[in-house]
Amino acid sequence: MTEDTNKAVWVVAEQDDGTLHDVGLELLGKAAELAEQIGGTTAAVIAGADVAPLADPLIAHGAETVYTINDERLATYTTLPYARAIADLAREKRPEIVLFGATMLGRDLAPRVASDLQCGLTADCTDLKIGDYTDTRTGTDYKNLLYQIRPAFGASIIATIVSPDHRPQMATVREGVFPLLDPDESRTGEVVEVEPTLTDEEMVARVIDRVTEEKAVNLKSAQVIVSGGAGVGSADNFKLIRELADALGGEVGASRAAVDGGYIDRDHQVGQTGTTVRPKLYIACGISGQVQHRAGMQEAGTIIAINNDPDAPIFQIAHYAIVGDLNEIIPKLIHAYKSKA
């Protein structure tokens, strides 16, 4: 199918030095689902200096059309030229929905594009759906709107936000919220080369140097995560969490209370303002299970919770509940695992 511009679901994909960011690929899987529901098509938009080779992986992940915006001046991300190029393309093609990853780049770029197009934008969505809406003030019925779903008011409620009157409907979505589906190399799609019109005005910012720091922890792709919370009690006692993670070959995660308590670095935080994870196994130790923590780990394949409070909310989503003192239970788990391994 070629792209029906009025019903297209776009994903603005990200790349760095020719490597695609996972979040764009995750979003393409969701875009295909949304497009099917509104009877539309999917497209990816990718900008940079030499992005043509990235069209194939984007098609394999579900893009029916890939817009490649190639320009030497887009080699390194800066806000204005990227925003101009994408907004101009959207003005011409009039997509129904445009999705961005809620990455540093996406959080910078999406508001600029939205403001240029004068449409709404919901940041940091944790889910997207298609649904109808009736404006009770005017009695107007709207069909097939994008429900932009995210926690609001300190995560005390889950808000569903719609943009009934303006197009495109735009949202940024957190990494890891949607699964990264396997690519299908047999898929075919159309590649459309786009020549951006950039003026000196957009090129006011120049990147002189870039310093990248490798993340010490890779929670997103970990298959096993052992997380500690305030119940661990101290930075020193966090070695128990590391020992269990090491024994299982997993990564160390943490609740925000553990991070705020100085037990562990912020890179390890799981949850609404940390990383969203989907490991096969998640072991929550001394974590109460507040909604902001659960938002980042409830899609784990198996959840084991260790907590000395039998009424801790974490037990509502745990597949296995161990009620007791983590200081006694974790050494027993390590011993049991090592003696069987």
Ligand SMILES: Cc1cc2nc3c(=O)[nH]c(=O)nc-3n(C[C@H](O)[C@H](O)[C@H](O)COP(=O)(O)OP(=O)(O)OC[C@H]3O[C@@H](n4cnc5c(N)ncnc54)[C@H](O)[C@@H]3O)c2cc1C
């Ligand atoms: C806008 C916003 C964003 C947030 N983002 C995040 C986020 O990304 N991630 C996140 O985690 N939180 C986040 N929070 C904070 C969240 O609301 C909770 O405060 C936090 O998750 C609590 O961490 P905790 O479960 O470790 O601590 P607590 O709630 O204090 O729970 C500690 C638990 O340990 C148990 N315990 C104590 N001693 C032991 C023991 N010896 N053995 C076994 N169990 C024991 C207790 O019974 C208790 O259940 C956010 C909050 C807000 C308002």
